[in-house]
Amino acid sequence: MNDLVNLSENQSSSEPVNGRFYIKTFGCQMNVADSERMASLLAEQGLEPTEEAKDADVVIINGCTVREKAVHKALSTLGQLREIKNRKKKSPPIIGIGGCVGQLDKATLFKKAPGLDFVFGTDTIDNLPEIIHRVKNGEKHVVYADFDTSMDYSTETKVFGHKAQAFVNIMKGCDKYCTYCIVPYTRGKEKSRTIDEVVDDIARLVATGVREVTLLGQNVNSFGKGNSNQKNRQPMELHNVIGKVGPRAGEENFPQLLRAIDSDPRCEALRRIRFTSSHPLDFSDELIECYAPASQGGVSRLSPYLHLPVQSGSNQVLQKMGRHHKIEGYFAQMDRLREICPDVGLSTDLIVGFPTETEEDFQETLRLLDRVQFDNIYAFAYSPRPGTRAAKLPDDVSAKVKNERLNHLLKYQLEIAEKLYKTRVGKVMEILVEGEAKNQKMASTSSIVGRVWTGKTPCHRVVNFISDSPRSLVGQFVQVKITEATGLSLQGELITGDLQ
Ligand code: SF4
Structure with missing residues (x-):
């Protein structure tokens, strides 16, 4: 109590x-x-x-x-x-x-x-x-610190100050119980807001100047589970190459939510919809179709970016992690997505040194990086969390090996990202400016006297550029021509923007 x-x-x-x-x-x-x-x-x-x-x-x-x-x-x-x-x-x-x-x-x-x-x-x-x-x-x-055990979830997003970006919680909790993860114990069972409530919330945010929303939840793909479909929406069954998938046909679901936001006239001024995080099991074919060009039935405001955690490239490790899918299913999803949206930016989460992970398992994870070509990865060395099922397994990969694998993985990915990023040089990209860059070094070697700003492309790549504008550019959409690339970010020249 x-x-x-x-x-x-x-x-x-x-x-x-x-x-x-x-x-x-x-x-x-x-x-x-x-x-x-x-x-x-x-x-x-x-x-x-x-x-x-x-x-x-x-x-x-x-x-x-x-x-x-x-x-x-x-x-x-x-x-x-x-x-x-x-x-x-x-x-x-x-x-x-x-x-x-x-x-x-x-x-x-x-x-x-x-x-x-x-x-x-x-x-x-x-x-x-x-x-x-x-x-x-x-x-x-x-x-x-009690859990709210009711299965209803209703809230209104609060944004601190005037911002062009907002995080919007659409569901909370997680029913997946991956063996290493403490989240189902700290965030409780899955429950979702209704589509109508989320759309009203976003329409209100757009009216205050928000232009990019990130829909948040532990597993946003299973949004709608338990919310029966409103009368004005047709029952919709979701499919997945892996087999099982999210909410039932009579319930609300995530692709329906994306389409409801995209088609609401009150959200006309919204430029980008992002979401995080997801589980491959609930990543449906119908969601992949939302990434198609608008002329082919896609969701026009959905950013061409996906963060889909995979955790390991080895089937034996995935099984021990309780992920309930094989790596081949993940590859099929990524292939289908790239077919529909060739410029999509991809990122994932990876854990190295999970109990029983062999050198061969680790090599499978490196092969996964080669195969998928992620823009970015979030990788960690495994540490047992008390109370989880994996904590009962012997933590049999030494700290030294975990660190070696982690460093190797990060270096390997950096080389992949650098090659990918270099293919962007010469292109003009739309950037939503997030703030001044922490590192202002770029300004000391430039002919432009100004400040270095940082922001993201629709596909979530970080871009730094210099502007001599004395005003803040935060929250503005600008066009930047990419001039240089590293494995971590792009640099560019400001071409034009909403500069006011
Ligand atoms: S890793 Fe993600 S999907 Fe798995 S239990 Fe944790 S929050 Fe849920």
Whole structure:
């Protein structure tokens, strides 16, 4: 049970709170989106953001449990915050932790992190203002980390500040239970918003200036499971070369959602729809067809980019991971997608050193990279997560071998990406500008006196370019001619854009 009770009348959570807040985010895009929601909620309460934890009155860690290293990072950040708290004895900051770490470890975190004031979970973010009021009113060790066990999921996206990009949660939880993964235990069972609610939400965001949405969920391809189809939508059965696939015919599904957003007149000004993340089992033929050109029945705003985690190139490892498909099925999906959308940008997740992975299994993963030609990979050395089925297997690949394989894999991919990226040199691409590049070195060797900006192509490649505009380009769509390529990014010359 939550140990938070209702606020008394004179402790309303809508009372303005003075001060500044700082949020440190670890983990995936779901956590990034959740942090944005936290920031909006705190700003609505009257708190202002600050760039540094030492200046904040409320500090929140949004932690990730997907790998051991991520958990350690969150805990060591709490250790640093304790030092800040000790130094600021007169006005110590309130410190809390949320995300998957809060959801999983709950009150045990107070022992691990003295100085911590509150813990909340992935389903209780909206209670944050209430929790902070409780702590400010003297309550100690507040925990609010129960799962919302109802199967309905309804929310409204909160974007912090004026932005051209927004993350939109469309479903949450995961029913896949891959043997190594802690997510089903930290995010709960799959549940989805309705198509109508998501489309209304996006239409509202578009009216505020949002031009790119990323639809988020642990497994967005199984969106709609359990939501019966509205009367105005025909039942639609999904198919998949692998065999099993997502929601049943009478339920809403992800391709229907994409088409509903694309055809809604209120979303006319929306330029790009992205989504993440997916599982090959639910990646349907009908979704692949959404990538076709609009003239051939595709979804016109869907970005030609797909992140489809595969985890390993070896069937014996995939089986031990509980992925429920073979590598040949994944290849068939990628081939079909490339046939329909030849310029699609692809990325994936990979784990090396999973229990029993042999050198030959690892070589199969390298062959997978050759075969698919990903633009980018997110690769990690396996670490057991307590409570998962894989944690019961002997962790029999040594740390040394895991690291060697990881380094080899990353180097191998870099060479593939560099070759792929070089084929883009000379092309003109549309970039949505995300911000100033951290590395401004490019400006020192250019004849243009200006700042280096960074953004992404529709196929999700990073492009850096220089502009002499004194104004911010963030949120603008510009045309850039690609002049150079490395395995990590492209460089280009600004041609034209929405520059205002
Ligand atoms: S599909 Fe993804 S989130 Fe779900 S259990 Fe597998 S790895 Fe975890």
